[in-house]
Amino acid sequence: MTQSEQESGASATSMTLEPLIVLDGVNKWFGDLHVLRDINLTVGKGEVVVVIGPSGSGKSTLCRAINRLETIDQGSITLDGRALPQEGKALAALRAEVGMVFQSFNLFSHKTILENVTLGPIKVRGRSRVEAEKRGRALLDRVGVAHQADKYPAQLSGGQQQRVAIARALAMEPKAMLFDEPTSALDPEMIKEVLDVMVDLAERGMTMIVVTHEMGFARTAGNRVVFMADGAIVEENTPAQFFTNPESDRAKDFLGKILKH
Amino acid sequence: MQDVFNQFDLVLKAFWLTIQLFLLSGVCSLLLGVLLAGMRVGPVSVLRGAAAVYVTVIRNTPLLMIFIFVFVAAPRLDVNFDFLTKGVIALTIYTSAFVCEAIRSGINSVPLGQAEAARSIGLTFIGSMREVILPQAFRATMPPLASVLIALLKNTSVGAAFGLLEATARMRFFTNNNADDRMLIFLTFAAGYVVLVELLSFGASRLERKWRVAVR
Amino acid sequence: MRFTKTKAVLAGLTLAATAACGGNAGSDSGGGADVQVKKDAASAFPAGTRMKELADAGKITIGVKFDQPGLGFKGAADDAPSGFDVEMAKILAASLGIDAKNITWKETISDNREPFLQSGEVDLVLATYSITPERRKVVGQAGPYYLTGQQLLVKKGSAIKSVADIKGKEVCSVTGSTSLDNVEKKGARPRGFDTYSECRDQVLDGTVGAMTTDGSILLGYAAQNPDELEVVGEPFSEERYGVGYNKDRPEMCKWISDELKTSFDDGNWKKAFDATLGKSGAQAPQAPALDPCPTA
Numbered sequence: 001m002t003q004s005e006q007e008s009g010a011s012a013t014s015m016t017l018e019p020l021i022v023l024d025g026v027n028k029w030f031g032d033l034h035v036l037r038d039i040n041l042t043v044g045k046g047e048v049v050v051v052i053g054p055s056g057s058g059k060s061t062l063c064r065a066i067n068r069l070e071t072i073d074q075g076s077i078t079l080d081g082r083a084l085p086q087e088g089k090a091l092a093a094l095r096a097e098v099g100m101v102f103q104s105f106n107l108f109s110h111k112t113i114l115e116n117v118t119l120g121p122i123k124v125r126g127r128s129r130v131e132a133e134k135r136g137r138a139l140l141d142r143v144g145v146a147h148q149a150d151k152y153p154a155q156l157s158g159g160q161q162q163r164v165a166i167a168r169a170l171a172m173e174p175k176a177m178l179f180d181e182p183t184s185a186l187d188p189e190m191i192k193e194v195l196d197v198m199v200d201l202a203e204r205g206m207t208m209i210v211v212t213h214e215m216g217f218a219r220t221a222g223n224r225v226v227f228m229a230d231g232a233i234v235e236e237n238t239p240a241q242f243f244t245n246p247e248s249d250r251a252k253d254f255l256g257k258i259l260k261h
Numbered sequence: 262m263q264d265v266f267n268q269f270d271l272v273l274k275a276f277w278l279t280i281q282l283f284l285l286s287g288v289c290s291l292l293l294g295v296l297l298a299g300m301r302v303g304p305v306s307v308l309r310g311a312a313a314v315y316v317t318v319i320r321n322t323p324l325l326m327i328f329i330f331v332f333v334a335a336p337r338l339d340v341n342f343d344f345l346t347k348g349v350i351a352l353t354i355y356t357s358a359f360v361c362e363a364i365r366s367g368i369n370s371v372p373l374g375q376a377e378a379a380r381s382i383g384l385t386f387i388g389s390m391r392e393v394i395l396p397q398a399f400r401a402t403m404p405p406l407a408s409v410l411i412a413l414l415k416n417t418s419v420g421a422a423f424g425l426l427e428a429t430a431r432m433r434f435f436t437n438n439n440a441d442d443r444m445l446i447f448l449t450f451a452a453g454y455v456v457l458v459e460l461l462s463f464g465a466s467r468l469e470r471k472w473r474v475a476v477r
Numbered sequence: 478m479r480f481t482k483t484k485a486v487l488a489g490l491t492l493a494a495t496a497a498c499g500g501n502a503g504s505d506s507g508g509g510a511d512v513q514v515k516k517d518a519a520s521a522f523p524a525g526t527r528m529k530e531l532a533d534a535g536k537i538t539i540g541v542k543f544d545q546p547g548l549g550f551k552g553a554a555d556d557a558p559s560g561f562d563v564e565m566a567k568i569l570a571a572s573l574g575i576d577a578k579n580i581t582w583k584e585t586i587s588d589n590r591e592p593f594l595q596s597g598e599v600d601l602v603l604a605t606y607s608i609t610p611e612r613r614k615v616v617g618q619a620g621p622y623y624l625t626g627q628q629l630l631v632k633k634g635s636a637i638k639s640v641a642d643i644k645g646k647e648v649c650s651v652t653g654s655t656s657l658d659n660v661e662k663k664g665a666r667p668r669g670f671d672t673y674s675e676c677r678d679q680v681l682d683g684t685v686g687a688m689t690t691d692g693s694i695l696l697g698y699a700a701q702n703p704d705e706l707e708v709v710g711e712p713f714s715e716e717r718y719g720v721g722y723n724k725d726r727p728e729m730c731k732w733i734s735d736e737l738k739t740s741f742d743d744g745n746w747k748k749a750f751d752a753t754l755g756k757s758g759a760q761a762p763q764a765p766a767l768d769p770c771p772t773a
Contacts, residue, residue: 069377087304089385096383106378110397120382123392165378172382333675336682344647344668421652424668424679433653433669437587441614 017044020176020207021066026075028061028231035061036072037232043176048208050218050239053228054254059211062228063180066209067098080175096124099169099177103184105161107153113140113164114149117171125172132171139167143197159190163197176207183214215258219243227251264439265446275431276453281345282417282427283457286352287410293353294360299390301361302368312361319358324419327351332423348420352413359409367402368394400472407465411458428453518574527726531600532573539566540585540599540721544672546697547754548605551584558582561693562603562718564749565622565740569601569720572736587654591616594721601733602721605691607655608768617726617771619733620719622746624765626712627656628692632680632705637687639710646686649676656690659714673698681705691716693754700756717765730770737767 021043028036035058043049051059064070066077068084068091077084079098085091108116117136121127127135140146143163145156153161162182169177179198183191195217202208202221212218218225218239225242227235229250235242246252265272300312319327331351335341342350371394379389399406421430432450436443515521519532531537541562542549551558557577567577585593585604593599594616608618629648631637637646644664650657652669661667668685670676677698679685688695695708720737722729740746741764750761 067381069381087386092380092383092385092388094383095381098381100378100381102374102378104374106372106374108375108378108393110393110400119392120384123388124383168378168382332684333678336679336684341682341684421669422671422675424647424649424670424685426667426669430652430669433588434658437653437655438609438658439611441611443591 017047019043020045020047020080021209022076022078023062023066024076024078026062026065026072026077028065028070028072028074035231036065037230039075039233041226041233043207043209045207046205047223048202048206048210048221049224049226050222051209051211051226051228052213052215052218052254053234057228058231059228060180063178063209063211066178067095067100069100092124096120096172097175099166099172099174101162101165101169101177101179101182103181105153105158105165105185107161107164107168109153112150112152113145113156116153116164117168120168120172136167136171139170140164142170142200143167144193157190158186159193162186162190162194166194166197166201170201176209177201179208179210179212181211181213183212213258215243227254229254264442265435265449271431272428272450272453275426275428276457278345278425278427279414279417279429280457282348282352282420282425283410283414285345285349286356286417287413289349289353290356290360290409290413293357294364295395297357297361298364298368299387301365304386316358316361319355320362322355324351324355324416325422327355328419328423344424348417348423348425351419351423352416355416356409356413359412360406363402363405363409364395364398366405367398367400370401371397400469403465403469403472407462407469410465411461414457414461415454514571514576515574518572522732526728526732527600527723528573528729528732531575535575536579536581537570537573537575537601538581538583538599539570540583540590540593540602540604541566542586542604543584544674545605545694546701547756548693548697549603550697551582559753561623561749561753562605564753565720565737565746566601566603568740568745568749569603569733569736572732572739587651590721594723597723600722603718604721605694605716606719606721607691607716608719609655612721615724617722617724617730618719619722619730619770620737620767621717621765622720622737622740623693623718624762625691625693625716625718627659627689627714627716628695628712629709630677630680630688630695630698630706631686631709632683633707635686635709637709640713643687647684648687648689649679649685650689651676654690656714660689663713677702677706696754719768727771734767734770 019042023039023041026036026039027034039062051062053059061070065072079094082094085094108119111119114133114136117139118129118132121132121135122129137146137149140149143166145160145163148156148160153164156164182198183194186194191214195214198208198210198217199221210217210222222239225237225239226233227242227248227250235246235248235251237247242251243255246255297312297315300308301316303309328351331347331354375393375397376389379393384392417427418429420427421433428450432446435446439446519529522529522532541558541560543551543558545560548560549558549562550560566580570577570580583593583599585599585602590602590604590606591612594602606618608621612618629637629640629643637643640663643660646665647668648660648665649668649670650660651673652671654669657667657669668679670679673690673694676688680688681702692708692712699706699708720733722733737746740749746764747761755761
């Protein structure tokens with residue numbers, strides 16, 4: 001797939017949508033290792049983009065670069081028309097607009113489940129405790145862990161913790177959500193409960209970038225699949241096209257390996 | 262020994278000064294130590310470097326030299342305060358470097374993911390330190406911090422040579438006036454220190470246990 | 478006789494020369510008394526006495542202060558300490574037939590005088606060592622050989638003119654000293670330091686209002702810094718300097734007392750004073766009356 005085809009493919013899906021996240025010519029190196037190569041990606045409002053690819057392909061780094069948990073060496077990333085600030089308060093404000101869900105949940109281990117969900121709204125958004133707790137409980141109810149509100153994270157199963165992590169991100173009322181392999185650390189029986197929450201989110205129109213190995217989720221909830229290998233975007237397409245008729249050899253090879261079983 | 266019991270109010274007064282020195286410089290050292298630790302793990306490289314230099318210089322300087330600096334050198338440069346303040350300054354300069362390192366080791370024991378999660382909900386560096394990192398770091402920090410505070414309590418005795426009439430200075434009055442009872446007087450004052458240190462250790466272990474229960 | 482006398486004079490001259498070169502006001506107390514080292518001293522003491530042992534050994538260790546100009550002071554460049562206490566120590570040693578160069582000088586501070594005597598680390602202590610009943614319970618103290626009293630050293634022009642003015646003021650001395658205890662009882666805020674010179678520095682930089690200890694010591698500091706410092710007020714305590722010895726050797730008391738008495742009578746005591754404390758302009762006082770030795 002050539003550069004121009006890639007761009008036209010991307011615009012085909014996001015043309016009708018207002019662009020929310022735009023990556024332009026992004027490059028990043030870890031020492032000699034070129035982990036992101038000339039990444040151009042536009043995600044429109046309400047779009048669900050699923051990033052897949054073999055491990056070490058740079059998909060997690062891409063995801064983390066969008067809220068600047070990783071810095072980039074070249075290119076630009078803009079959110080809703082504004083460039084990512086360097087550091088400090090402006091960056092913090094931007095991060096509040098982008099929810100992030102980690103592979104290892106990263107719930108605040110010294111705070112209760114409810115406190116995990118209310119910390120951001122109270123400290124960052126300046127909401128009152130009563131208001132934040134009311135909304136927090138509603139969100140916990142929505143992800144199905146309302147009855148665990150007063151427990152500590154270590155007392156919950158992995159699937160429950162990850163659902164709390166999603167609720168924690170949603171409590172900030174973000175413009176977009178980033179999922180960095182949200183189900184990779186979960187036991188198989190817990191994966192579905194997390195994916196269900198994510199599908200529900202997608203159906204409600206949340207803009208999402210999801211790095212995952214869950215092909216089922218990509219098919220059902222994704223608007224677009226981005227396939228990465230060796231730090232570069234190799235192929236972008238609708239899920240239907242990508243899974244039935246991948247264009248690049250790398251994608252065919254990758255799909256061949258994971259879909260055989 | 263009779264002399265000591267007849268003037269026990271002087272003993273108590275001296276230990277009260279010891280406690281004042283400990284509490285005031287303890288609080289100041291904790292504040293300054295947290296600030297230094299924040300600088301050392303923070304995003305601003307100039308502050309990181311400054312804090313690292315401070316810790317390296319102070320940790321490798323004998324406490325006595327810092328006292329001499331504050332009590333003898335600084336007044337000649339027209340930097341002078343009352344005696345208690347000077348004592349607190351000298352002890353804080355010294356102790357804060359150790360507090361910084363204890364807290365830094367605690368911060369390093371908090372998984373990186375906690376900091377990332379804190380930042381990803383929009384907390385600033387200071388906010389994530391205060392709300393997420395430090396509360397967890399303090400737990401891991403409690404045992405080394407307790408040692409630092411115990412050392413501080415005993416270090417207050419250096420003030421005896423710098424005009425501060427705390428427990429050790431008072432002991433020297435009694436031993437000088439009662440040459441026949443030196444050993445008993447010494448043991449009496451040593452017992453006072455033991456009681457204070459034991460109280461401190463007890464408090465620290467209680468806190469540690471309480472916090473451990475909270476996270477299980 | 479003649480030979481040893483020459484040596485003693487030579488030693489005195491050398492000391493004076495060293496002091497002159499050092500240029501330190503505190504150590505210019507060389508010369509000292511013209512003391513004759515007793516020949517065949519050992520035969521004068523009965524067997525089994527400590528004096529006999531020391532005379533036989535031909536050497537003695539004496540504890541003196543190293544930081545008190547005029548009494549016991551050793552500058553950084555000095556080989557041996559100098560001062561009134563040191564001169565008196567030489568007189569005692571000479572009576573045992575021990576030459577000044579065979580005396581080992583050991584610095585004693587206020588805190589370690591009794592332990593040094595008890596452990597035998599020093600044979601005698603002449604270190605501004607006030608005689609007190611408490612001290613006499615653990616060590617022997619013969620004398621007194623000098624009387625002084627506590628006074629105040631202040632910056633010239635200070636509002637503190639006498640002990641009546643120190644109430645509520647910060648007054649420094651050596652941590653744990655009797656002098657500091659006394660001013661505390663008189664309402665001053667006591668500030669203890671490790672050495673007299675640190676305390677003097679606090680007076681100089683204005684951190685404390687006055688320094689207090691025995692007038693004899695203060696005179697030495699005032700003499701070092703006559704433009705900035707002065708001694709004010711009448712003495713408000715009586716200190717009686719004695720010679721410390723190990724209580725287990727009570728026979729030493731009579732020997733020390735006899736030799737002190739001799740020095741009072743033959744003028745050596747006055748010579749020692751004139752060569753040291755007298756340099757600040759003070760006249761030699763009347764020789765004090767000696768306490769009787771405890772009856773064994």
